[in-house]
Amino acid sequence: xxxxxxxxxxxxxxxxxxxxxxxxxxxxxxxxxxxxxxxxxxxxxxxxxxxxxxxxxxxxxxxxxxxxxxxxxxxxxxxxxxxxxxxxxxxxxxxxxxxxxxxxxxxxxxxxxxxxxxxxxxxxxxxxxxxxxxxxxxxxxxxxxxxxxxxxxxxxxxxxxxxxxxxxxxxxxxxxxxxxxxxxxxxxxxxxxxxxxxxxxxxxxxxxxxxxxxxxxxxxxxxxxxxxxxxxxxxxxxxxxxxxxxxxxxxxxxxxxxxxxxxxxxxxxxxxxxxxxxxxxxxxxxx
Numbered sequence: 001x002x003x004x005x006x007x008x009x010x011x012x013x014x015x016x017x018x019x020x021x022x023x024x025x026x027x028x029x030x031x032x033x034x035x036x037x038x039x040x041x042x043x044x045x046x047x048x049x050x051x052x053x054x055x056x057x058x059x060x061x062x063x064x065x066x067x068x069x070x071x072x073x074x075x076x077x078x079x080x081x082x083x084x085x086x087x088x089x090x091x092x093x094x095x096x097x098x099x100x101x102x103x104x105x106x107x108x109x110x111x112x113x114x115x116x117x118x119x120x121x122x123x124x125x126x127x128x129x130x131x132x133x134x135x136x137x138x139x140x141x142x143x144x145x146x147x148x149x150x151x152x153x154x155x156x157x158x159x160x161x162x163x164x165x166x167x168x169x170x171x172x173x174x175x176x177x178x179x180x181x182x183x184x185x186x187x188x189x190x191x192x193x194x195x196x197x198x199x200x201x202x203x204x205x206x207x208x209x210x211x212x213x214x215x216x217x218x219x220x221x222x223x224x225x226x227x228x229x230x231x232x233x234x235x236x237x238x239x240x241x242x243x244x245x246x247x248x249x250x251x252x253x254x255x256x257x258x259x260x261x262x263x264x265x266x267x268x269x270x271x272x273x274x275x276x277x278x279x280x281x282x283x284x285x286x287x
Contacts, residue, residue: 100144107248116172
């Protein structure tokens, strides 16, 4: 997460309005990797960003995203590319799932943000076993810590018609510090409600923690182009000081919370796949 200031707003997400959706959430189809698999992928964080990019690409290939499904998108001004893995669906409508893999020089960047990046192959693995309505695009962005460079490049190079196909963009940034949190004030309210529905159905914890004064992440370029986004993290006032410090190492990880976040996000993506329409009217405000 690109840090700016240090201030958080904490509150609990209301359950009002989610009960009519619970039946649909109970009928989801997806696969879960085992805790040892998820833990090993999280432990594969060591090395500079170039090594991380190679490890991440290998993880995608290990779970079956290979050949034409995975590309390395060169990013202007950066040495490291964006890594893009596509899981085709029945429709051209897309759900983009993003997490940056670069990190700052202080600490090992396990939490910020290998915790998000290393989940991308596992989430592909979770969804690939069943036919999907939407096409899922898993993107690990480079250069987030340098000013959202990779995500800005990705959005800027999308043709207008491709941008209009994105039904939702889900950002994962800074997981594993505790229970799952959502940046409510910066996220689309319907996407937040869907996440809340999923958490309630699975009896998994979810809280709202706004981080406007903490930093930015890769949802920003999508918001600027009027794409609906949601940002999932794990920050609290108590754990904020771990970011961009030598304390960002594996000792900071609460693995049980991290695995619960994985379970929630995997189910959430399956829920979005069946809940979001596969066609949407073109928004004239998208330029």
